[in-house]
Amino acid sequence: MEEVTALSAEFVEQNLVPYTFNIIAALAIFIIGRWLVKRIAALMETGLKRKVDPTVATFLARVAHVALLAFVIIAAVDRLGVQTASLIALFGAAGLAVGLALNNSLANFAAGVMLLVLRPFKVGDYVEAGNTAGTIREIRIFSTLMTSPDNKVILVPNGSIMNNQIVNYSAMPTRRVDLVFGVSYDADLSKVKEAIKAVLAADERILADPAPNIAVSELADSSVNLIVRPWVNSADYWAVYWGTIEAVKRKFDDEGITIPFPQMDVHFDKPE
Structure with a gap:
């Protein structure tokens, strides 16, 4: 014991x-x-x-x-x-x-690391990436969270973003607004340009430097097309884009400048 x-x-x-x-x-x-x-x-x-x-x-x-x-x-x-x-x-x-x-997941993880290191965009930027356009809300390890202009939530794999073109619309402080206005062949081009200049000068959101560019760009089938390219702060882009189109239309109406619509002349041969 x-x-x-x-x-x-x-x-x-x-x-x-x-x-x-x-x-x-x-x-x-x-x-x-x-x-x-x-x-x-x-x-x-x-x-x-x-x-x-x-x-x-x-x-x-x-x-x-x-x-x-x-x-x-x-x-x-x-x-x-x-x-x-x-x-x-x-x-x-x-x-x-x-x-x-998890090969694809690891590829997305590696792409997420590259996005965080290279930083082609940041939270709050409006971008086109991964064949999708939207505002960046969060950069996650495997995917990036975006919201569309109509407030849809979009989850884009990081690998898709890194393997495609990235366009960052918010990276630069200013942007150029590209507009095209067509006028009748009978219109006085000098008068047309002066009318457009008056519209641009009246909008305080349009930058004076660089100066807006107004020039004839095309002799189309039914109209003479002019390009109008003012510069604005990036935050004012869409407001100026839509506002300028409406303001130019009203100015053309006041000045009697015709904006033509597509038309076709048909000729009939008289029988002998």
């Missing part, structure tokens, strides 16, 4: 006590480590937002959170006596298998 008691005490001392201590230590490493990782990621995000775009700061903070948390998990498992080299190899093999299965 005494021998059994001695063996039990020895087993507890040599196995149970160390294992219990290791489990408690591993839990402590995981709990405290996870708390520290969360704090570090939050501080990192706050600090980066002062220097870089908020989207980039959030993305980098999330990547750092995942990497540090993985390190904490490995440290906790190592404290339990598990061979971490084998565990890392297992994670690597699993990662390779998942990577092959």
Whole structure:
């Protein structure tokens, strides 16, 4: 009986006590480590937002959170006596298998990283990207969230954006408004140009420098077409575009300038 008691005490001392201590230590490493990782990621995000775009700061903070948390998990498992080299190899093999299965998702992830690094646009810009047009609301890891002019929510894969042309309409502070007005062949072109100049000069949103360009661009089938190209602040583009068309039409009516419509003259031969 005494021998059994001695063996039990020895087993507890040599196995149970160390294992219990290791489990408690591993839990402590995981709990405290996870708390520290969360704090570090939050501080990192706050600090980066002062220097870089908020989207980039959030993305980098999330990547750092995942990497540090993985390190904490490995440290906790190592404290339990598990061979971490084998565990890392297992994670690597699993990662390779998942990577092959999620090839498109990884491509979108890589494209998301490139978008955050290259920054062809930022939140709030109006762009054409991934064969879609809209205002950028959020650049996510795998996709970009956009809203259309009629307030539809559009989720575009980042890979599609990086593999296609990107047109950023908000990148520059000013934009050129391209308009075409057709007048009758009988119209006095000098009078037409003066009428258009008067309309542009009356609109305070149109910039004086660079000066608007007004020129004859085409002798069409039924009209003489003039290009009108004023410069405006990017925020005023559509208001000036629509407003100028209406104002020029009203001015032409006041000046008696005719805007022709397509027509066809038909000639009949008289029989002999």
